[in-house]
Amino acid sequence: MLKKHGVLPGFSMTLGFTLTYLSLIVLVPLSATLLKSASLGWDGFWAVIAAPRVLASYKLTFGAALAGASINAVFGLLVAWVLVRYDFFGKKLIDAFVDLPFALPTAVAGIALATLYSSKGWIGQFFAPLGIKIAFTPIGVIVALTFIGLPFVVRTVQPILEDFETELEEAATSLGANRWQVFQMVILPTLLPALLTGFALAFARAVGEYGSVIFIAGNIPMVSEITPLLIVTKLEQYDYAGATALAVSMLTVSFGLLLAINGLQRWSQQRRA
């Protein structure tokens, strides 16, 4: 039942505006897209989303997103650890810079990473003699997706680590556990929900990413072509039905990830309380 609204005014006005604006900007356009894909029929839909070139793009998109999120899980945890536990010169500045991928437009990140990791770039030149090409290969896609997902794990793990009771560690140490055992058996289990949440957020963001990837990927069909780019390609060929089918397949994955992330966040909060 509805609770009585007390004395505060403005409920129907603000909720009405919220629902109207949400419907106009988000719900109606999204539903229109889902309806449009229904007009394709199941067979037409399946023919688009299971074409070999599309399947190759899924493999790259999800594989590279998984790789990027995994790199971020490891290094994000490391960065959060170092920022919370140690002192070093420039720590505050570095802490602020962790959010750069949120603030830097993706197109700028894309051309910068492509230049940096190309075989003549500052970093790429050290890999080229080893026969490793980074830019314009699937590895480049992983680099871009690592960049854009970088803040997620750091920012989810950092607050948990800051609140962590060091008494627990001291107790474990006094009971004879060595440092690695303390980390593995006391610290890591406490951080796990936050770590997984950060991983899932980085993965979800990476799956849909477009701007930073297309400059460094090389965009070779079947090799280094991500799914969002295929949507754009189909649109440019006026294949609206195909683009819609691909978009709906991506939306389905996004919604699934959103639900998973909500669940993880609830778990994380319960563990924290």
Add this chain to the structure above:
Amino acid sequence: MSSIVLPSPIGRAHREPALVRWLLTAFALVFLIGFLFLPLAVVFTQALGKGWAAYGAALIEPNALSAIWLTVLAAAIAVPLNMVFGIAAAWAIAKFEFPGKSLLLTLIDLPFSVSPVVSGLIYVLLFGLQGWLGPWLQAHDIKLIFAVPGIVLATIFVTFPFVARELIPLMQAQGTEEEEAAIVLGASGWQTFRRVTLPNVKWGLLYGVILCNARAMGEFGAVSVVSGHIRGLTNTVPLHVEILYNEYNSAAAFAVASILALLALATLAAKTLVERRMQRP
């Protein structure tokens, strides 16, 4: 060997050996240098690669100026609209109880989990020539897609949740007592909001607006789909960067990109300052 355990000074028991500390810090810094600092440094060195004169020329060229104008225009429409929406949504959600609230919260977050390309596509499917409303719009000579309104719409969509998701938890944490007291004492709803609620949430609001603006000015994927890439007309700054880069005009591309990088640095600075104000009650 020795079994004498001396009481360790506070903080010692949870410390790694100096070498481990040093190595972990070094690994973390190398990772951050490779993924954050060098990309940023590349932008500025490449931008100035052909000297200051070429740099300036790339920025005041008419197409660059019109791109800057369009980017500012899109943000100037999208940010205030999403700010008003964020405040309204936070007021309804944080100050009142109603069924379906958690569903509403999820729906507000939805645009963040949609791929930028799909965010643009949904408007093309609605307003484009082949879209649901396309024929009607064409009959009335209204052009939304491959025109400025489409760019504004796509920008609103991708920045939709920023202010709301910043304000909702903040206003929930602050409860309703202060507002109720103001109303009982005879203040109007609007006065209560302006004099009681707003001062309590102003830093959170500013924080959301800063993030919203950064994304609005930097959005690429969604805007790219609805823009049509008409130079001087429907190119935003990020799209202008792409065109220059694809024409192998790398110095100019990075010159234009450098203003976006400066915007990102200003965003980080402003964000850090506001975070400090929020921690100090």
